[in-house]
Amino acid sequence: MAQKPSIPKGTRDFNPEQVAKRNYIFNTIRGVFETFGFQPIETPSFENSETLMGKYGDEGDRLIFKILNSGDYLDKIPQEQLTTNNYQLLTKNISEKALRYDLTVPFARYVVQHQNEIEFPFKRYQIQPVWRADRPQKGRFREFYQCDADVVGSDSLWQEVEFIQLYDTVFSALKLEGVTIKINNRKILSGIAEVIGASDKLIDFTVALDKLDKIGEAKVKEEMLGKGILEAGISKLQPLFTLSGSFESQIESLKSILSTSEEGKKGMEELAFINSAITELGLTTATLQLDVTLARGLNYYTGAIFEVAAPKQVQMGSIGGGGRYDDLTGIFGLNNVSGVGISFGLDRIYLVLEELGLFPETVTKNVEVLFINFGDKEALFSLKAIKQMRLAGIHAELYPEAAKMKKQMNHADKRAIPFVVIIGEEEMNSNSYSLKNMISGEQFKLSLQDLILEIKKKS
């Protein structure tokens, strides 16, 4: 080994146990998606750059992994472009493809491209990796999985209601209790911006407001002032900073702030509708909470905004998010198709379940029986039995070589295989099977039928 091998920053290998645990989460989410009527699609891991660039804001563009063109990618670049230090222009000319940054934009592209084959409203789910050229830190990787469910072609608020039910169902199935589903509405945010005379600074305003619980009221005001929002406007926000109480009472308070904004009132009506439906239907383990400071990125949300917070005892960023986007397909030329969707952050959910010890013990299905190999004759005899066992659904295998028994037993022990079957000359002559229980150390001679019954009974 001349050089130690390694993997790129922010990526991970997964061992068998980790894969089993990840599959447990995937399977749970997939199962719930399907019971809610979603169908799977997949899209390529990389898209044409123009499909992705500009869809996530400037910050997003920076975090998109660009793929270098093949061959001599400098061949047709004029000399002056190489020396002018304009990396954005150069990037466009040497890279025409990029790794997918999320699943929503590729989905919008898919919908537009296949619009004539799709029966609307279209409910799809998608579980695939995405890539971001971000600096890794806790729960943040450069390659990670998203599990998305979206509905396009329906502007009914019942979809929002369904997604909240879906979140609740998934986290209940995972036994992850105490998650908070935070909800807000973009219309409320733009209503507030309108009221304080900062409609043109909506993004700056919401980004600052979003930090309220993290940096506090004073710093939020400071940041807003710094972004050019007027003092007079900010003072009108005062009720917002102290907003608390039930969903209904928060909406009441908002009414006073938003009385002059049509858009803001619309947003409140939507929230009230969703909340009363959820109150009526009930949630199993999750809690729905109105959070007017919730303003997570994604420039394309136009209505509801969701974010799921892990139970308070674990320190983890959001484990899911989503929202309503009225015109996502518009950027690809298909207008008047409203969509709404949510996303689960698999890797973060994994970390949370691990921290709380919520993975079932049975996520890994180990081999149940190892047959000791004494030689070719015995191996063939063993494989006949193994064939029968496998038909009976037992995970069985033969040690591949006639190695020393100690070594074979050791192998079974290390792999935590609960049963070993020993077949030598003696057993072959009497057509019997010596079954050793590796936990108790007990050993019996049995017929093949009893052997299968015995193992099925114990597994």
Added chain:
RNA sequence: GUGGUUGUAGCUCAGUUGGUUAGAGCAUUGGUUUGUGGUACCAAGGGUCGCCGGUUCGAGCCCGGUCUUCCACCCCA
């Protein structure tokens, strides 16, 4: 992209103000034991001290750069 932090055997870590041939535990392999694992004992293999450069008679240790780890910011799942 900004600031800090980390790196010594497969893993977890020692390593004196800079001084012979860099150590331990666990793991691995072989043996004590050719039809019985876990325990014990004996032995062996395994390192360009992240990488590149500098200072020095001499660098795992000091200096610079770079990569990586983790954390905070930006942003976000």
